[in-house]
Each structure stands twice: as structure tokens, then as C-alpha cells.
Amino acid sequence: MLVSHCCNSSALDADKAPSNQTLRMPGMAPVPCMENLNTTTTSPTAAGLSMTLGIVSNIIALIILAKAYARMRRRSKATFLLFASSLVTTDLAGHVIPGTLVLRLYTPGNAGGLCNQPDGTCHFLGGSMVFFGLCPLFLGCVMAVERCMGVTQPLLHARMVCTAHTKMVVVMIWLLALSVALLPFFHLGTYTYQFPWTWCFIKVLDNTSITDLIFVLLFSGLGLAALAVALVCNTISGVTLVIARLRKKKCQRRSAKSHDIEMVVQLVGIMVTSCICWSPLLIFGLMSVIRSYSGSMEDDLDTYRTLMVTGVRLASWNQILDPWVYILLRRAVLRKIYRITTGRSDLRGSTFRRWEISSFQNSIKRALNRN
Template sequence: MLAVQHCNNSALHVDEGFSNQTQQVLGVAPVRCRENLNTTTNPTAAGLSMTLGIVSNIIALIILAKAYARLRKRSKATFLLFASSLVATDLAGHVIPGALVLRLYISGTAGGLCNQSDATCHFLGGSMVFFGLCPLFLGCVMAAERCMGVTRPLLHARMVCTAHTKIVLVMIWLLALSVALLPFFHLGTYIYQFPGTWCFINVLDNTSITDVIFVLLFSGLGLAALAVALVCNTISGVTLVIARLRKKKCHRRSAKSHDIEMVAQLVGIMVTSCICWSPLLIFGLMSVIRSYSGSMGDDLETYRTLMVMGVRLATWNQILDPWVYILLRRAVLKKIYRITTGRSDLKGSTFRRWEISSFQNSMKSVINRN
């Protein structure tokens, strides 16, 4: 998805007057078409956002691919497969809807008819729902998998494998696709949204009960995924802290370094998703409920602005997700530690102990398999 740009309200098409006159003759309330579209809108900001997202996700994919090839037989392989799928989905979420939006900008056909939709709008709206739900579902499943790995390592070793991970990934994509396709079965509708440069679920104008159900499903699934991720990451973090404290008191071996690293990355992904997606999910619910109940009144412009702000924030989730993984790796944290402390020798440091612990666990795993 791309960042949505504001457009001027002054650019009206010549056919608007004829259309409104025709509607008045027929006794239908006039509908202002393309009321927010400025044909001179500069697509530079959208192009820069798309480029930044693509570059960020490609860098993260390269790093993840190298790490997965190196750690394929270790417990971190499942996490890396999920993370790679998350980054690949974010990349597709920039390329597919982004290319369509840029094409509409360049051709000067962005906006369509207000309160109406066409094939382009249906595809763009479905893409936004699909590529919006997938990262939330993936973050939720990754948090649940790591929670099991930290709290129930034996159960995790028996149940979680690469084959099961791939099945879960397919199920996640199919679930998100099923939700995105509901308007094609007349449950909800996709329409052009203010300022006419993006398509999404109808939450503001002439909403029906099916629109309310669709928004409740979309926002409910998204918020539920964030809540589950929050609970699982909290449990994982508390468990690791308790293990660390017990180690200090009883002189036991501390938690594995890659567990700490993965939970830190998951917390970063969860915080990013909450900040970026919660506004759009909540604003969508508020808007459709007020619109359907007829209590929108003079707040229509306010809710239009809130929806634009929400989709802009949601767009940044796909840009920030890869950087969470890139920056919260142990290699990067070690360099930051060296720079901030001015120490080139990591003997006795937490990073050094993490590395030794991780190496010992890897050697034991190899010996046990042989």
C-alpha cells in the first residue's frame, strides 16, 4: 500500500453538472463526482514511499535468506521462515497496490466516481484488506510460536517443524484472502475514499448492514491478532526475565541468546503494528457505526480526515517491519554496544555470554541428532 496524498477540492469535472442535473430531474439526491481529485496531483510522494518500502523489504529478505540457509536445522529456522514470509508479504503489499495507484496517478484516472466503484477499485480495496490482515496474522502466529518455544520447549520441538510452518502460512494467506473477497459475494463494498486516491471498505456514505458486518470482521480480526500477540510476547518476555533472575541466584545457565533476540524482534514488530494499524482499525469501526446509525452529522469531514491519517500510518507498517528485524539483530546490537561503550573486547559482556550459550546449545543439538 502507498501513502495517500491530499488533493485539492477545487478540481471538478465538466460532466458533474450534467450528472447532478440529471439526478435532480429523476428525483435523486445529487452526487458530486470526482470532487476531491486534482488531475495535477504529483505522484512523487507515493513513488518515494513505494521505493523506500521495496528497498527496505529487499534488504531484509537478503539478510533473512542468508540466516535461514545457515540455521536451517536449528530451532530458529521456524522463526526465520515466518519472518521471511512477513517481509515477502510486505514487499508484495508495496509492489502490487503501489503499481496500480501510480498507474492511476500517471494516467489521470485516479478517483473514479464518488460513492461508486469499478474493477480497479475492487482490486485495490481487496489488496489493501489482504495485505493489511496478513502482517497482523503473521505477527500473531510468530508470537504464539515463540511463546510455545520459550515456555514449552519440548512440546515445541515435537509439534513445530518446517512442514507444519508452511501449512500455517498457507492457512494465514487463505484466511486473509477469504476476508478480502467477501465484497465479491455481496458482503460489504469497496468504494473510492477521500480524497479519491484509494479504495477501501465503505464506512462513511450510505452504509448498509453488510458494510457494518464486513468492517466488524476486518477490524475485529485485526485487533484480536494484535491482542493475542501482546499477550504471547508478554508471557515470553516475563519468562525470559524470570529465567535470567533465577540464573543469577542459582548460578544456572541463562536463556538462549536467540530466544532473547527473537522475542525482542517480535516485541518491535508488535509495537510497530499496534501504532500503525490500531488507528485505521478503530477509526473504521467508529465511522461505520456512526454512519449506519445516522449520527454522523457534521462530523463527516473529520472522519474522512481520520481515515486518511489511519491509512497513512498503516502504510508505514510495511516500511518499518523489515527495519525492526534489520536493526534488532545481535550483530547490530553488538556494534552499537561497542560504539556506545568504546570497548572492542566483548569478554565477560552479555553479548559474549549469549554467543557462547548459543554455540553450546547448537553443538548439543548436533550431537543428539547423531
């Protein structure tokens, strides 16, 4: 997801001016809204750099995930890796597809349609942003639910969760997000150009209708609900692992497995990143459409336009940060950080070492039980 990375007061002034943005003057063709902006106020450089950074980050994460999945034999970890790979793949597509359309809008002659008459490019870009916005939130939520079940109900998890079920859930998530994104094509909601006219999204300002209100409520409601469920499930998983660790100290047992701790730490990182990046856009969208529909926007239009631009910029960073959460919060990286910060060349007596011994001992016990 990529949007304009440059917006200042001169652009706002250009929008305020009584230009021919939306007026059809006799004998004069309507002018696309991008042509009313000073071209020096917007630049594709920042957008291109953000797109490149996101693509490189997600490709690196995909390579690491593919290598980890190839050598992984533990089914619970393999399920997590499948979900994580789907998340990174979706983030990668979310940079390439909307990013290409946004960069196209910067090209002279490809500015798009009128501000109040979005064209096919705007509809596709708006639908892409809704789809690639909901997918990471849904995937993060499902990953948190799966890990919560694996930590609190391992036997039930072993019976219900498998590779086939994981792939089916991923496909269902994609279909659900696609269904929501296609609703404006069935006249429920509207996609329109957004200030500073280099991106398209749900219509939340300027004469919104009841269908726009319903669509924003659905989009923001689903996103916030996914974040809330992920928060609850990750909290339960974290508390369960802490209790298991404390119980282990009292009973001299090693009940907290290293791969469970590693996955929960990564999920907490993904959840925190999603909350920081997506909550502003979801909340600002709700605030804007409610104020617009109730007719109380008045002189606050510029303020809400700025809030929406800020929210979508933060949301675009989610797809850049998600892969780095997995890359940096792996056990191998944390071990190296531990060695550097403590100055120790070995891990004897450390938490990482105890985690590895615990996993090794559990693996031996499972192998003996099979024999």
C-alpha cells in the same frame, strides 16, 4: 499498501461543492470524482517515494533472511526465519501491487469511476488493501504464538513445529486473509473510492448498510484480536526469559538462550510497530462505520474522512518499518551498537558475550548427547 500522501483544505472544499460528482444531469455524463479535484493538490511524488522505500527495505531484509536461513541449523530459529521471510515477502507484494494501482489513479485519464460507483480497479485495490493488511497482522500473531510455545514449552514445540507445518500455517493465513478480502464480491460489504479519491477501501462513510457494518466489524475485529494475542504471547515470552535470567544469576546456570532473546526482541519490535501503525485505521474504521450506520455523522463527515486518510497513511508505514525491525534488531547489529556506545573493542563480560557462550555450550551438550 499505498495511498494519497497529499490532502489539504482545497481538496476538502472541492468535495463540499455541489458539483457533478454524483449527480446525473440531463444531457451530461457523470464526471469521475478525481476530475473534480484541483490537480495541484495531489502529487504522485510522495507516493512513489514511499513505494520505492518500501520495496528497497523489504528486498534488503529478504536478502539478509535468505543468508541467515542458508546457514541456520537450529530448527526453532529456522521456523522463525520462515515466518519472517513470509512476512517480508507479503509486505513487498503489499507495496508493489496496491502501490502500482494508486500511482495509476494519478495518471490523467485513469482516474477511475464515479465516487459512488466504484469500478474494477477500485474493487481490486480495496481487496488488495484488506488482504495485505490482514496478512502481516496474522503472521505477527502466529510468530508470537510460536515463540511463546518455544520459550515456555520447548518439548511440545519440538514435537509439533517443523518446516512443513510452518509452510502450511503460512498458506492458511494467506487463504484466510484472501477469504475476508473476497467477501464484498459475495455482497457482504462494499469497496468504494475514499477521499481524496486516490485509494479504495471498505465503505465506512456515506449511507452504509448493515453488510458494510458487519464487514468492518469482521475486518477490524480480526486485526485487533491478532494484535491482542501477539501482545499477550510476547509478554509471556519476555517475562519467561527475564525469570530464566534471574534464576540463572542465582543458580549460576545459563538458561536464557541468545537466539530466544533475539527472536523475542524482534517480535516485540514488530508488535509495537503493528500496534502504532494499524490500530488507528482499525479503530477509525469502526468509529466511522458505526456513526455512519446510526445516522449520527451529520457535519462530522470531513473529520472522519481526515481520520481515515491519517489511519491508512500510518498503516502504509507498517510495511516499510517491518523489515527494518528485523534488520536493526539482529544480534550482530546490536553488538556493533554496543561497541560504539561503550567504546569497548571486545565483548568479554557483556550480555552479548554471555549469550553466545551459552548457545555454544548448549550446542556442545546436544552434540555429546547425540553421541
